[in-house]
Amino acid sequence: MIDFEEELKKFHPSPEVEDAESAIRALDVTDMVDLIVQLEEKNRTATTRV
C-alpha cells in the first residue's frame, strides 16, 4: 500500500506565469564544463606558485 502522506509530500506547487521571471533567475545552470574550468584555474594557480 502506498503511504498517502509520503506521496503527497512529493508533490510541489507548480510555478505560475507571474513567477516565471524569478524562476528563470533562480535556475542553476552550472554544468560540468564550469567545474572543469574551475579545476583548470586551480591547477594553473598551483603551477604558478610552484
Added chain:
Amino acid sequence: MRCFNCGCELTVNDFCTNCGADIKDYRRIVRLSNQYYNDGLVKAKVRDLSGAVLSLRACLKLNRMNVDARNLLGLVYFEMGEAVAALTEWVVSKNIKPEKNIADDFMEEVQSNPSRLTTINQSIKKYNQALLYAKQGSLDLAVIQLKKVLQMNPNLVIAYELLGLLYLESEEYKRARRILTLASKIDCNNTRILYYLREAEEGIRARYADEGAGSSKKKSVTASDSFTYMSGNETIIQPINTGEKKGVSGIISLIIGVAIGCAIMFFLVLPARLRAVSTQMNDQLKAVSDELTAKNADLVEQDKRIEALQSENDTVKAQIDELTGSSGMEERYDHLSDAALNYMREPDDVLGTEAMLESILGDSISQNSAISSIGVSSNAVTLDPAVYSESFRNLYGYLKGEVASKAAATYIDRGREELSNDEYQSAIADLLRATEIDPGSDEAWYYLAESYKESGDSVHATQIYSKIVNEMADSEYAERSRRSLTNGAATDNDSTQTDQDNAEDTAAETDEALAQALAAQALQQATAGAAASDINTLEGAAQ
C-alpha cells in the same frame, strides 16, 4: 567545437592550439551530453516524457550550452502542461543563442494566443489550490478542483497524478485507474503513474476478492456464470448470462411505463404543443389583421381618389358639353358662321340672318338666367368677353349692325301692312320685334301703339303713346301720339267685345314683350358707344 577556455576552434589534438588547455575531459563531457540528448529525443518521440525530462536534464548538467537539448526540454515540459517551466527553458536557450533559435518560434506561438496562456495559468493556480486542499485534508475539495484543472488543461500530468492519488486514498480504485490510464496516454512511462496504476489494479482485485468471499450467502458467482481474462495489467471479469427476468412483473412494468409516458405526453408535451400552435395562430392572426388594416386604409384612400377623379370627370364633361353640346360654344360658332354665310349670299334676307343671330343670343340668354330674368332684349345684350372671343364679338357686332336696321324696317313695313289688313296680333308681334331690334325707332313704337289701340288694348296703347310723347318729343310721331292721347285711346275704341277679350288674353304676353322692348331701349343707349366702336373696328378689318 570550441575551446571552453578561450573560445578558439579546436583541432583533433587533445589540447587547445591557442591557449594550450587540456580538452580531453571536455570532449568526453560533450560527447556524454550529446548521448543524453539523443536518449531524451528518443524518449520524447515515444511519449516517455518523464524519461525524456530526466535525460535532457542530465544532458544540460553536463553541458549547459546544448541549446537543442534545452529547447527540447522546454517542448516536453509544455506537452506535460507545465508552460512556465517550458518558457523558462526557452528564455535561457534564447539567452545562450540569440540568433537562429527555434525557441523564438515556440515562445511566439505561446504568446500569440494569450487566452490559452491565461487558461494554462489559471489551471496551474487551481492545481496549486487543489494541492493545498489535499495537504489540509480537504480531499473532496481537492478532487473537485483537480477535475476543473483537467478540463482547462488536459495535459497537466501532475494533476492526473494527484487526482489518481486522491482516488486511491479514498479507495475509488476504478476512477483512479481510469484517470491514471488517461495520464499514461500522455506520459506513457511515468514511474509515479505506473506505480499508482499498479496500486489501483491491486485495490480493484482485492475488492473483487472480498466481494467474492462475502457473497456466499447470496447467489454465488460460479465459473459458469462469468469468465475472467487479463488485458495487459487489467483483470477483466465479464458475466455470461445477464438476461433480464421475465414474467408478469415485466408486463406490469411495461403497462406502468406506457401509462407514465401517456401522462407525460398529456400533461407536459401536449400543453406545450398546444401553446406553441396557439402562439403561431395568434401571430398569423395578427399578421392578417395588420394586413387587413393596411388594405382597408388603402381602400379608403382609393375611394377618396375615385371620388376626386369622378368630380374632376364631371367637371371636364360639363366643360366639354359646354363647348360641344347643343347649347355650347361650338353650336354658337356654327350659328354665327351660318348667319355670316347667309348675309354674304343673300344680303336681302335680313330676317333670316337676324333669326340666326337671335338663335345665338337665344342660347346665351337661356343660359344666362340673370339676363333673361330682367327680360332684356337680345340685341341689347353685350357679349361676355369671358365667354366669347374678341373675333366672335366683333363679327357678331358687325352683322348685327348691318342687319338690325334693315330687319327692323322690314318688320315695321310688315306690321303696317298687317295693321292695314286688320291683322292686329300679327302686327303687334312684328312691331314688337321691330322695337326689340331697333328700340329707337319712333315709327315702330307708334304703329305698335296703333296696333294695340286697334286691337282694343288701350292700356298698352296709352303707355306707348306716352312714351313717344315723353321720350321722342322731336319725332314727327310725337304730335300724332299726343293727339291720340288727347282723343283718348280707350274711348275711341269701337272694337267689339270679342276683340277686347282677345286683347285681355294676350295682355300678359304683350306686357312682357313690351317690357323687354322698353328695357332694350334703355340698355341700347347705355351700350351704344361700345357697340359703335366694335362695329367701326370690324368694318376697318373687313376693308
